[in-house]
Amino acid sequence: MSKQAKATTGGDHFTRWLVIGMVALVVVTGVIFSIMSSSTKANESFAALKGYKLGDSVAASVNPAAGFGLTLNPGAPVTIDLWEDPQCPVCRTFETSIGAYIDTMVRTKKATVVYHLLSFLGPESVRAANALMCSADEGHYLDFHQAVYIVQPALENSGFFSNDNLVKIGDHIGLKSKTFTDCLTKGSKLELVKAHADSMPTYKVSGTPTVFINGKLWERTSNGFDLNEFRLAVEAG
């Protein structure tokens, strides 16, 4: 055993370095290829936002009494509390089937909607939640929120929700004011993001999406998210 081991110690140094160099070359080329293909993929997903029309401005406020939730259209007879993580794929499913209805309820002033932005899926959720809160200051929470779910990648923490890409999302939907991009890149809302996360236990929320209608947990009976079922629950209060 030791004899064979010894035999190689005086091996050809040139060959060894050549092999190390080749391996390094393969790895570096591969990394460059991967980074490029990821960014191409991200840009492709922005195509889905083409022609997006920014809606009317909707004021949003932070309500400390409701777990610091972002409150849209306060004072309506029905209050809907939504708990979601911007990276959660099931929240995207929820948004796809019920999002438009919720937006209409806010815009027609029929419901108060409180958004609780969780970020337990990782640092990219934190960044996206920060960006969403910045968009609320601009009065375009609903627009940015919709856009984030339109482009949400299938995989969590794959590098997609970088501040650069979040600024690009704003760009594509026409939300490009300096206050917005500054707030986004500086992470001005990170404390609020943390406050939302910290309020989870108070409301006994352990997952997303979680919905409360007038403070009562909405327990869906169907497998997916059924718009009619949700609408009836909201109308019943």
Next chain:
Amino acid sequence: MKALNLKYQGILTLISRLVVGAVLLIAGGLKAFVPAEAASAVSAYKILPTQIAHIVGYALPWLEIAIALLLIIGISIRMAAIVAGGIMILFIGAIASVWVRGLLIDCGCFGGGGVIDLSKAAAVHRTYALEIARDCGLALMSLYLYFFPYGLLSVEKSALPNEEI
């Protein structure tokens, strides 16, 4: 035992090279062309800061492929075996760490209902154990290759004539 090893060393080395090489080649090949998936998978371990996790996710598949080719063709086997063994030890450590921390890393989200299914957790834990066992086996084969790099069907030959071995 020693005599037995000497008799079959050539074939054992070849088998180890092919097994470790094939596993790395398949594992690397599956991940190399889906970089987002690889990056996401590494960050799911929550060991490295995301930025670094992404670079590792991009680089590791290509390193695996390069090392696999060296092992299969039979060039710089000892060096390749060290790297392969190192990769396996990293994997064992990473899996053990998520296991200890109780992360269920293949589920990502809490799913539709919001509660973690305990029967699923048991299945995930069994998977962790199997993965660690598999990687231990591969690490042992790499160790064998470190001590006996020269066998059958290899480009690189021992510097010593066979009868001295």
